[in-house]
Amino acid sequence: MAISVLLSSASVYPLSVHDAFATAQDLGYDGLEVMVTNNASSQDSAALRTLSERYQLPIGAIHAPTLLLTQQVWGNYWNKLERSITLAAEVGAQVVVVHPPFRWQSDYARSFAPGVRDLAESSGVRVAVENMYPWRVRGREVKAYLPDWDPLPQDYSDVTWDFSHAATAGVSSLQAVEALGNRLRHVHLTDGSGSGRDEHLIPGHGNQECAEVLRYLARKEFDGAVAAEISTRKVKGVGEREEWLAETLSFARKHLADIES
Structure with missing residues (x-):
């Protein structure tokens, strides 16, 4: 089965979810x-279902x-996460992507990993914690996330891997994806x-x-999805956003189909 390539609505920001569906x-x-x-539409299950049906896109x-x-x-x-899970269930989404807690959210952070597992098990929706990156101030690393920005050593059942965050952190996405194994649930392609x-x-x-990661996922018959999440906020000319997103889709399809490399 071919791996689905999704468009993240973040890729058309500051345009609306409606624009994301039309572009996709x-x-x-x-x-x-x-x-x-x-x-408002991004928070409303009825509005999202209407858009999904109108554009025939899940x-x-x-x-x-x-x-x-x-x-x-x-x-x-916790309310953000619970409502996101409810929204996902109402629109038929399989995964909720969530960032790890910030350092100043100590109470939330202490129960984050078991809380995420409990919510996923009770709802049937996979909750995939995203890799982040260390913050640096005047050349020094600042601990911004608890327990950490790196999901690999954490007790998360499902993980989202973001290439841009990996680059900022200075880590190898290929090594990380190989190490995550079956815990890899979702990918942000950027x-x-x-x-x-x-x-x-x-x-x-x-x-x-x-490219190497996409080919690896294809060989391993990855059962999650790849979502294009590039920044298009600096586009200048008419149609440039669409050109960038078309290039991203072409890249994904090319390398997800190349299982021989």
């Missing part, structure tokens, strides 16, 4: 990963509003140059082994 249909993506934001994943820019969405962090910034480049434009 135009370019030939297999479905959507919806990032829950301040945009919603494969929900990204919980655990970013700094979505702190005001859905209250405290890239980074290792500059120390979270760049979300088009895959193949950075230093991560994006």
Whole structure:
């Protein structure tokens, strides 16, 4: 079975979820990963089902509003996660993507791993914790996440792997994906140059082994999805966003089909 290539609605930010569906249909993506934001449609299961039916595209994943820019969405962090799981179940998504707790969320962090497992088991929705990266201030690393930005040594049943975050952290995505084994549930396809910034480049434009990882996943018959999550906020010309997203989709399809390498 072919691995699905989704379009993350984050890839069209600051445009709406409606724009993400339209773009995904135009370019030939297999479905959507919806990032829950301040945009009302991203929080509304009925609105999302209507869009999914209109564009004939399934919603494969929900990204919980655990970013700094979505702190005001859905209250405290357990509530954010519980509502994201409910939303995923209502729209038929198989996975909820969540970031690890920030250091200052100590109570949430202490019960995070067992809490995530309990919610996943009780709901039937997989909750995949995303790899992040160390923050650096004046050349020194700051511990921003608890228990850590790196999910490999943590007791998570399911993990989302993001290439841009790996580049910022200075780690090898191929080695990490191999080490994760069956715990790898979801992939954010993007890239980074290792500059120390979270760049979300088009895959193949950075230093991560994006092609090698996709070929590896194809050989291993990965049963999760790959979601394009590039930054298009700096596009200038008309149609440039679509060109970048088309290139990302082409990259994914090419290397997911290349199981001989």
